[in-house]
Each structure stands twice: as structure tokens, then as C-alpha cells.
Amino acid sequence: MSNSSQIEMNDIQGLILRGYNFPHIRYIIFSIKNTDGAKQFCADLASGTAPGGLSITNAEPWENMEKPDYCLNIGFTYSGLEKLIGTANSNAVERHSSREVFKSFKKGAVEDAGQMGDTGESAPANWWKNGGWIPKEVPTANGSELHIQLTLFTLTPENREKYYAALLGMITETPSGPAVIPVYYQDSDPITVDGNSDYVHFGYRDSLSQPRIDDIIWEKPKMRKLMGISSIDDRPKVPLDRFVISQKAKDYYAHTLLVNGTFSAFRLLYQDEAKFNTFIHSNTEISPELMAAKMCGRWRDGTPLVVSPDKEDKSLGEPSTKNFNFTNFNYLTPSPNQQGDQSSDELALKCPYAAHIRRANPRDDINVKGNDDNAETHRIVRRASPYGPVYDRAEKPGIQRGLVGLFIGAVLDFQFRFVTRLWLEQGGFRNPDASPNYSGVDPIFGPQADDTSPDNFVFAYNENGTYTETPNLTRFVRTDGSLYLFLPGISGLKYISQGIIPPPLTVN
Numbered sequence: 001m002s003n004s005s006q007i008e009m010n011d012i013q014g015l016i017l018r019g020y021n022f023p024h025i026r027y028i029i030f031s032i033k034n035t036d037g038a039k040q041f042c043a044d045l046a047s048g049t050a051p052g053g054l055s056i057t058n059a060e061p062w063e064n065m066e067k068p069d070y071c072l073n074i075g076f077t078y079s080g081l082e083k084l085i086g087t088a089n090s091n092a093v094e095r096h097s098s099r100e101v102f103k104s105f106k107k108g109a110v111e112d113a114g115q116m117g118d119t120g121e122s123a124p125a126n127w128w129k130n131g132g133w134i135p136k137e138v139p140t141a142n143g144s145e146l147h148i149q150l151t152l153f154t155l156t157p158e159n160r161e162k163y164y165a166a167l168l169g170m171i172t173e174t175p176s177g178p179a180v181i182p183v184y185y186q187d188s189d190p191i192t193v194d195g196n197s198d199y200v201h202f203g204y205r206d207s208l209s210q211p212r213i214d215d216i217i218w219e220k221p222k223m224r225k226l227m228g229i230s231s232i233d234d235r236p237k238v239p240l241d242r243f244v245i246s247q248k249a250k251d252y253y254a255h256t257l258l259v260n261g262t263f264s265a266f267r268l269l270y271q272d273e274a275k276f277n278t279f280i281h282s283n284t285e286i287s288p289e290l291m292a293a294k295m296c297g298r299w300r301d302g303t304p305l306v307v308s309p310d311k312e313d314k315s316l317g318e319p320s321t322k323n324f325n326f327t328n329f330n331y332l333t334p335s336p337n338q339q340g341d342q343s344s345d346e347l348a349l350k351c352p353y354a355a356h357i358r359r360a361n362p363r364d365d366i367n368v369k370g371n372d373d374n375a376e377t378h379r380i381v382r383r384a385s386p387y388g389p390v391y392d393r394a395e396k397p398g399i400q401r402g403l404v405g406l407f408i409g410a411v412l413d414f415q416f417r418f419v420t421r422l423w424l425e426q427g428g429f430r431n432p433d434a435s436p437n438y439s440g441v442d443p444i445f446g447p448q449a450d451d452t453s454p455d456n457f458v459f460a461y462n463e464n465g466t467y468t469e470t471p472n473l474t475r476f477v478r479t480d481g482s483l484y485l486f487l488p489g490i491s492g493l494k495y496i497s498q499g500i501i502p503p504p505l506t507v508n
């Protein structure tokens with residue numbers, strides 16, 4: 001936890017800086033029953049020295065590039081952190097951190113639900129109830145018993161069971177029972193289409209675009225070549241302090257405990273595939289595949305619409321699935337590595353303004369124009385994966401499936417909260433519109449329960465200069481659970497496991 005500019009890969013949790021690409025995942029939530037025992041559990045996870053125990057995976061490169069048997073990462077809710085370090089220490093961390101860094105984390109996902117569109121069926125009173133909840137008692141609506149979130153990544157389902165058992169074996173027994181108990185878990189297994197295992201429900205290929213983080217070893221051309229990834233990437237680099245908390249960041253400050261850590265929203269999102277499927281088939285003048293592509297901004301195989309507006313193009317190499325612009329404004333020329341159609345899509349003829357990827361990362365679009373900082377500030381590292389079986393039209397109703405995982409950024413207010421509230425869930429994303437665009441909300445999510453704007457119930461996109469409209473856009477994604485988490489650095493975790501905090505940074 002030094003203040004040197006060197007990146008302390010051994011202190012930063014691995015999942016912040018790298019997608020492990022492990023197929024079998026278990027997301028677990030623990031409740032603390034005995035604080036001293038919970039501290040011991042955290043200490044053992046930080047040191048990795050408990051016999052037969054597991055340790056938290058850091059960001060150091062793996063020896064000989066060989067994947068370990070498992071990876072494990074940890075996050076704390078505010079109530080979890082407060083239990084472990086005490087209220088006075090939690091207040092001290094808050095006092096020495098900027099409002100944007102700590103306030104929303106402290107408030108927590110339950111209190112923030114209304115702002116994030118978690119209303120109606122998605123309201124906190126309904127969370128954690130659709131499978132995966134372990135105790136006999138129903139979950140409380142304020143989530144105060146949810147303290148620690150662990151994510152276990154393994155290469156086989158058998159190893160998931162083996163390492164989960166080892167993890168549970170690390171829990172201290174106290175006279176009144178285990179010091180921490182698992183209250184919820186959700187497994188994630190890959191969905192494979194045409195040999196590619198990066199698919200999510202609704203039938204899209206995912207894991208194509210993550211922020212290009214400045215300075216980290218994975219981005220160095222030599223390392224990318226070793227990992228079999230194209231070394232060509234012309235997207236703007238996002239400073240590391242957007243994802244790893246630093247005391248040298250330009251627009252926030254943070255208590256020393258937070259250094260090398262980050263924040264994240266853990267989201268359990270149910271996807272209503274039957275409804276989604278009905279919607280994409282509802283306009284008989286448009287093929288369901290085109291409709292699905294216009295809603296996402298990519299064809300289901302991942303081909304970006306701005307690069308190939310009329311069809312999937314499997315010949316496109318890796319650089320062009322990421323390296324493209326919507327309007328070519330900032331560069332005046334298209335992204336140098338953009339293959340296929342390079343014309344500017346100012347009028348959203350190719351990719352609708354409302355499309356999920358155009359609003360989740362507008363790149364050079366109007367919201368970013370004249371304010372380059374937006375392209376860096378509002379980025380999110382996504383570590384989410386599918387759960388539940390692949391949709392079958394003949395299935396019985398009530399099958400649970402969706403996307404679960406972490407949406408990571410050093411400042412929730414600039415990253416997850418900003419993107420969700422202002423770009424995904426709110427209408428009028430692009431203002432002023434260069435041409436009418438009725439699709440107010442992100443069509444992958446659909447209008448919220450309390451939405452009254454009729455425009456938000458129509459999905460419209462511009463085709464050959466005219467608008468094609470499909471009515472009855474409805475909510476396809478329901479929030480079934482959410483936590484705001486602090487993911488400490490390894491030395492931060494050691495402090496937490498002792499119930500103490502380091503001194504705050506003193507500025508001379």
C-alpha cells in the first residue's frame with residue numbers, strides 16, 4: 001500500500017485488472033455471526049497460509065501463463081466493513097475520502113434502489129428470493145445481514161465443489177456456531193454457441209469490450225501477443241485510477257485503507273427471455289435477428305452494427321470488434337483499425353442511439369463530444385456471467401436465468417451509478433437528437449415499472465432514412481439482488497482482518 005507510482009500487482013485483487021476467463025464460477029454471500037471469527041477468516045484468506053485453505057487472488061501474472069486451479073476474490077458491504085473495523089474507523093475512512101468515493105457505498109444498494117431503476121418487481125423487498133437463498137429465515141429487505149461477497153472461479157465444476165468445501169472448511173467454529181455463514185450462492189456456467197463460450201442469455205456474445213486500462217501489463221503489446229490477443233488497439237486509454245483507488249487521482253481523494261482497492265456493484269439480474277423473444281418476433285416486417293442487433297448495437301455473434309450494418313461478419317478480426325467509432329468526431333477519421341463500413345453514423349442509421357452498447361459506452365458520440373473526459377470517466381469493468389439454463393421455447397414458466405456478477409469502478413458515482421441512472425435507465429439519452437429517436441430507454445432493459453412516458457414503450461430505429469417503430473417495449477430485465485461492495489487491496493484486507501485502519505494520508 002505504498003504511494004509510489006509503481007503498480008502493486010501483488011496488492012491489487014486480480015479480477016479488477018484481468019478477466020480470468022474461468023468457465024465455472026460461484027458467487028457467494030456470507031453473513032457475519034461472530035466478528036472475531038470473521039476477522040480470522042479474512043486474515044487466513046489474505047495470507048493464504050491456513051493449511052488446506054484458499055487465498056485471495058492478486059493481479060500478478062501467472063507463472064508460465066498457466067492458469068491456477070482456482071481464483072478467489074472478496075468484497076465487503078458497508079455493514080460488513082463496519083462490523084469488522086468498527087463504526088469509528090468506518091467514519092474516519094469516510095471523513096478522509098471524497099463524497100463520491102464513499103457516500104453511495106455507505107448508503108448501499110437497497111437505499112439506492114429507486115435511483116437505479118430497481119422499482120416494482122425489482123424492488124429490494126423482492127431480492128434474493130428467486131433461488132440461491134440458503135437460510136430458513138427470509139432475507140431482510142434492508143440487506144443488513146449481507147456482509148461479505150466472495151467469487152470463486154474454477155476450471156471444472158468438480159473443482160468448484162472441492163474449493164467451495166475448502167473455503168467453508170476455513171470458517172472458525174465458535175461456541176455458538178460458525179463465525180460466518182453462507183446465506184446465498186449462485187453458480188455460473190458458460191453458454192457456448194458455435195464453439196464460443198462467451199455467450200449470455202438473450203443469445204448475444206459478450207466479453208468483447210472492456211476498458212483499455214493504461215499502464216497495466218496486460219495491455220503491453222508483448223503480453224497481448226503472448227496471450228493470443230491482438231496487440232492492435234486504438235481506443236483511448238483509461239487511467240488506472242478509474243479502477244484501482246489511488247491517492248494521486250485527479251478528481252477524488254481516498255483514505256489509505258482504500259488504496260489499491262476498488263468499488264463495485266454486485267448485480268443479480270433476471271432476464272425474461274420469453275418476453276424478449278416475443279418482442280423481437282413482434283414486428284413481422286423486421287427479422288428477429290435484425291431487431292436483436294438494433295437493440296444491442298451488435299449482431300448476436302458480436303459483430304458491431306456500425307462496422308457491418310446488414311449482416312453478421314465472422315471474417316472481422318478481433319481489433320475491429322472493439323476498435324470502432326460511432327460518429328468519427330473526435331478523430332475526424334474513423335478509428336484506424338475499423339474494418340468494414342467506415343462511414344460516420346451521426347444519424348444512427350446503422351446503430352440506434354438507444355442501443356445498449358452505444359449508451360453504455362458512447363465512445364465518440366454526442367455525449368462525449370467536446371468533453372473527452374467522459375470517455376474515460378464513465379467506464380466500467382464488467383465481471384458478470386450468465387446463470388441458469390439456456391432458454392427453451394417449450395420450457396415451463398418460472399425458470400430462473402440471467403446475468404450475475406460485478407460492475408467495477410473506483411468511484412461508483414462516476415461509473416456504475418452514472419451509467420445506470422443517466423445512460424441506461426433514463427429516457428432522452430441523446431439530447432438534442434440529430435433525428436427523432438423515440439427509444440428513450442435502453443431496450444435491453446426496457447422501461448421501468450413506474451415509467452409513464454409513452455415514448456419509452458416504443459423501440460424505434462432509423463432504417464434508410466425512415467423510422468421503423470415497434471410498440472410494446474416492456475421490461476425484460478428484473479433486479480433480483482444488488483450489493484455495493486468495497487474490494488480491498490490485499491494489505492487493506494489485512495488491516496480489515498485486524499479490525500484496524502492505517503493512518504490517513506497527511507498532505508504537507
Ligand code: HEM
Binds near residue numbers: 204210298356360382
Ligand atoms: C442482463 C443484463 C445485460 C445484458 C444481457 C447485457 C448484454 C451486453 C452485451 C451483449 C454486450 C456486448 C458485448 C461487449 O461489448 O462486450 C454488452 C456490453 C456492455 N454492457 Fe451490458 N448487458 C447487461 C447489463 C449491463 C449493465 C447492468 C451494465 C452497466 C451498468 C452494462 C454495461 C455494458 C458495457 C459498458 C458494455 C460495453 C460497451 C462497449 O464498450 O462497447 N451492461 N452488454
